[in-house]
Amino acid sequence: MHVEHAPRRRGRLRSLATATSLTLLGLALTAGGASAATTLRSHGQLLHLAPKLSLNTNTSNNWFGYNQGTLEQGTKLFSSISGYWTVPTATQHTAGQAEASSDWIGIGGGCVDAGCTVTDSTLIQTGTEQDVSATGQASYSAWWEIIPAPSLTISMTVSPGDRMYASIAELIAGSNLWKITLKDITRGETFTTTVPYASTHLTAEWIEETPLELGTSPGLAALPNLTNPDFDLATVNGVAPHLKSSEAMDLVSSSGQVIGAPSAPDSDFDGFGACAWATSCSAPGS
Numbered sequence: 001m002h003v004e005h006a007p008r009r010r011g012r013l014r015s016l017a018t019a020t021s022l023t024l025l026g027l028a029l030t031a032g033g034a035s036a037a038t039t040l041r042s043h044g045q046l047l048h049l050a051p052k053l054s055l056n057t058n059t060s061n062n063w064f065g066y067n068q069g070t071l072e073q074g075t076k077l078f079s080s081i082s083g084y085w086t087v088p089t090a091t092q093h094t095a096g097q098a099e100a101s102s103d104w105i106g107i108g109g110g111c112v113d114a115g116c117t118v119t120d121s122t123l124i125q126t127g128t129e130q131d132v133s134a135t136g137q138a139s140y141s142a143w144w145e146i147i148p149a150p151s152l153t154i155s156m157t158v159s160p161g162d163r164m165y166a167s168i169a170e171l172i173a174g175s176n177l178w179k180i181t182l183k184d185i186t187r188g189e190t191f192t193t194t195v196p197y198a199s200t201h202l203t204a205e206w207i208e209e210t211p212l213e214l215g216t217s218p219g220l221a222a223l224p225n226l227t228n229p230d231f232d233l234a235t236v237n238g239v240a241p242h243l244k245s246s247e248a249m250d251l252v253s254s255s256g257q258v259i260g261a262p263s264a265p266d267s268d269f270d271g272f273g274a275c276a277w278a279t280s281c282s283a284p285g286s
Contacts, residue, residue, distance in 0.1 A: 047060060047062070047063060047109055047110060047111070048060055048061040048062045048063075048220065049061075049116060049119070050252045050256065051256065053250070053252070053256070053258065056245070056246055057246075057248055057249065057250050058111060058115075058116040058249045058250070059249065059250045059251075059252045059258075060249055060250070060252070061220060061251070061252060061253075061254065062209055062210050062211075062212070062220050062251070063110075063205075063207050063208075063209050063249055063251065064208055064248075064249055064250055064251035064260040064262055064274060065205060065206050065207040065208055065231070065262050065272070065274055066205060066206050066207075066231075066243050066248055066265075066272060067110040067204075067207075067247055068110075068203065068204045068205070068236065068241060068243075069112040069113055069114070069118075069120075069202060069203045070112055070201070070202045070203070071112050071113040071114070071118065072111070072113055072114040072247070076237075077202070078107050078201050078203065078204040078236055078237065079169070079170040079173060079201060079237055080107075080167065080168065080169035080170060080236065080237055080238060081106070081107055081168050081169075081204045081205075081234075081235065081236050082105065082165070082167035082168075082169075082233075082234065082235045083105045083165075083166060083167075083206050083231055083232070083233065083234040083235070083271075084163065084164065084166075084231070084232050084233045084234075084271075085103050085128075085163075085164055085206075085229040085230060085231045085232070086162070086229050086230055087103070087128050087130065087159065087160050087161060087162045087163075087164060087229065088130055088226040088227040088228065088229045088276075089160035089161070089226070089227045090131065090138045090140075090160070090225065090226055091132065091136075091138065091224060091225045092132045092136040092224060092225070093132075093222070093223060093224050093225045093277065094222065095136075096134055098131075098132065098133055098134045098221075098222070099131065099132045099221060099222040099223060099224035100129065100131040100132075100210065100211055100221035100222070100224070101129070101208060101209065101210060101221070101224055101226055101276070102128065102129050102130070102143075102207075102208070102209045102210075102211050103127050103130070103208050103209075103231075103274075104125050104126060104127025104128070104166070104206075104207055104209065105125065105126065105127065105166045105167075105168065105204075105206050105207075106123055106124060106125030106126075106205050106207065107123070107124050107125075107168055107199055107201065107203065107204050108120050108121075108122035108123040108124060108147070108199050108201075108202060109121075109122065109123030109125070109147065109203060109205070110203035110204070110205045111203060111249075112203060114246060114247075116249075120200055120202045120203050121200075122198065122199050122202075123145070123146070123147040124145075124146045124147075124168055124180070124195075124197050124199055125144065125145050125146075125168070126142075126144040126145070126154075126166050126168065126180050126182045127142070127143065127164075127166060127182075128140065128141070128143075128158055128164060129141045129142070129143060129158075129211075130160070130224065130226060131221075131224070132224045138160075138224075140158040140159055140160065141153055141154070141158055142156045142158050142182055142184070144180050144191075146195060146197050150214055154182060154191045155191075156182070156184055156187075156189050156191055157187055157189065158184060159186075159187075160227070161186070162185075162186040162187060163184075163185040163186050164183065164184060164185065165181075165182075165183040165185055166181065166182045166183070167179075167180075167181045168181075170199075170201075176196055176197055176198050176199060177195075177196050177197075178195055178196075178197050178199070179192065179194050180192065180193050180194075180195065204236045204241070206234055206272075208229065208251075208260065208274040208276070210223050210251070223251070223259060223260065223276055223277070224276070225277060226276040226277075228274060228275055228281070229273075229274055230271065230273055230274075230284045231271050231272055231273075232266065232270065232271030232284060233270055233271060234270045234271055235270070240268070240269065241270060242269045242270075243265035243269045243270065243271075243272065244265065245264050245265065248261075248262045248264075250262075251276075258278075258279045259276070259277055260274070260275065260276050260277070260278070261278050261279055261280050262274050262275075262281060263280075263281035263282055263283040263284070264283050265283065266283050266284045266285060267283075267285060271284055272284070
């Protein structure tokens with residue numbers, strides 16, 4: 001899209017990106033043997049849209065947070081994204097039920113237009129995982145992912161209350177070569193990797209999610225109780241995103257009830273609160 005002057009180079013990058021995705025998929029599927037496949041997760045593999053409950057808010061069965069799209073933004077394309085959040089504390093919502101959640105930033109995969117009638121099929125992302133076992137034991141981790149491969153775990157200690165910073169940036173405009181960075185500021189740990197990936201550059205998002213469980217019985221994870229992660233200091237293309245309430249997305253249950261809601265943008269329009277098991281949420285600092 002960005003390199004019409006060099007289509008042969010783009011073709012090579014697209015092939016390399018596809019090969020990389022398939023290689024990562026194979027590594028993930030074989031890393032722990034057949035039994036590990038039942039615990040593989042995909043974060044944002046598909047944006048599961050749900051019927052709107054109002055004219056102003058898009059709804060999903062697996063995402064809530066903020067999404068910007070190229071048509072909604074007047075044809076702007078996205079070559080970088082960043083943001084901060086605090087790892088939420090996860091506790092069991094329903095006794096005896098395993099539950100999972102993720103907080104992440106990403107490019108691709110979201111709503112291209114304001115009404116979310118067009119979605120994007122590419123996605124590159126990184127974030128944290130907050131899960132609860134069927135017995136109520138909480139666990140925390142970090143990961144990165146490029147669709148269509150499942151997420152890959154980052155070797156990093158993650159605990160509730162840790163302050164996180166994440167960024168995804170195309171190193172050279174139109175190159176489809178991406179640098180992914182995830183930092184645990186509280187613990188002083190940093191992960192960085194550079195990967196080729198054929199992104200459409202069409203959407204950017206800051207999300208709390210119920211991930212897709214892969215394996216013999218795939219499906220969306222149940223949502224645990226979570227404290228508010230407070231996304232903040234977000235950027236797109238190196239500048240503040242100027243978030244608008246119309247870019248918010250609610251999480252709804254299979255019965256259509258709102259069970260996760262982002263707040264209105266904060267006072268400088270670069271952050272928001274994300275409240276699980278709530279129909280509304282207060283903006284940070286309000």
